[in-house]
């Protein structure tokens with residue numbers, strides 16, 4: 001090939017990168033907002049949910065990761081990834097001994113690691129190891145070393161700061177993770193998930209059915225993660241994981257459940273199309289926070305929130321009594337103890353919906369849930385599944401290809417934009433595998449689950465989380 005006409009993928013990646021950066025900065029300029037600096041603590045910005053910013057950010061991250069993968073010595077890439085557990089452990093330490101919280105007090109001048117001893121309970125003889133751990137993270141742009149052995153927060157590490165002060169936490173350790181969504185996520189991911197993840201390989205090779213998941217192998221029991229959390233010795237872990245999951249939920253704005261137009265795209269199901277008093281069932285709804293979002297804009301419907309007894313009779317009852325007690329007394333909202341593997345008490349509902357349920361379970365369990373719903377459904381009932389859709393990292397041109405890869409990836413980027421868009425869902429997929437033998441599914445997998453249980457996928461509303469609308473067949 002003529003060298004002059006040869007398009008080197010690296011040059012194409014650099015073009016995507018530069019053009020993404022130009023678009024990003026010009027949107028900030030256009031909106032009159034200064035672009036945030038990595039060295040400054042995080043503050044929320046009106047542009048955090050701006051679609052131009054989000055799309056160009058995905059392209060920049062995708063291109064930058066692919067450039068690194070291209071130019072870095074392949075052996076170094078393997079070594080870096082194979083030792084990823086050190087990043088997890090280092091973050092675990094920082095959350096456990098409140099490093100980001102302590103550094104917050106020192107501001108931009110930071111703290112020398114020798115001063116961390118009294119504040120963190122780390123033994124004096126190990127303080128230099130702490131400096132090494134913080135340097136490891138600073139090298140990866142989490143914290144910053146501003147002078148030798150002196151560390152300060154940056155935009156990323158500042159997100160680990162817990163809302164309650166250390167004095168308040170000392171006085172009442174139960175509040176440690178209240179509102180601390182990322183600290184909670186770090187604790188959950190680097191304790192129970194990490195310990196279970198090292199058993200993925202032996203679990204995959206285990207021909208017995210003794211352990212439903214690598215997590216079960218790690219605890220030597222087949223009880224679910226949720227049951228395990230109920231043991232008194234796991235109360236702190238439960239609080240931590242709950243904070244993490246609440247944060248995960250906040251990642252998906254309420255608008256994805258209601259019917260809105262966003263950048264010419266219709267998100268969410270059109271609840272207004274349902275008749276007065278039509279019944280909507282939130283299956284495995286926990287406290288019913290999604291129902292609450294829908295209910296606020298759709299007072300013409302009736303709602304049933306179903307979950308296990310411990311959730312319905314305690315947390316869900318408390319949630320609705322605080323938020324909207326009248327909805328309970330009027331009977332517009334019903335809280336119902338139901339095991340979705342056993343029976344569906346509401347026949348012929350207008351809508352049965354499942355949010356973040358199917359990804360917790362392997363296929364055979366999902367088929368059982370969907371079959372029971374189909375038996376209860378009437379001919380016009382709809383099933384709505386709110387989940388993320390896993391995109392292939394290669395090209396896909398089958399049904400619903402547009403929603404599977406909503407941002408078109410220019411060559412030579414991966415079709416799912418690699419770390420630009422596929423990073424989060426593939427990470428959650430590994431967590432589902434580790435904890436539950438669950439999975440994030442491709443659109444084809446959702447279509448197949450439906451067709452094996454009498455549900456046909458008729459529409460997919462795109463978004464950070466998709467609304468997949470099935471009709472009964």
Ligand SMILES: C[S@@+](CC[C@H](N)C(=O)[O-])C[C@H]1O[C@@H](n2cnc3c(N)ncnc32)[C@H](O)[C@@H]1O
Nearest residue numbers: 284285286307308311338339340341355356357
């Ligand atoms: C990941 S949470 C999702 C909760 C809710 N749909 C949401 O999106 O906020 C999974 C829910 O399934 C419930 N669950 C687990 N097993 C269940 C069962 N057999 N029957 C009914 N609910 C169950 C759990 O109690 C939990 O509330």
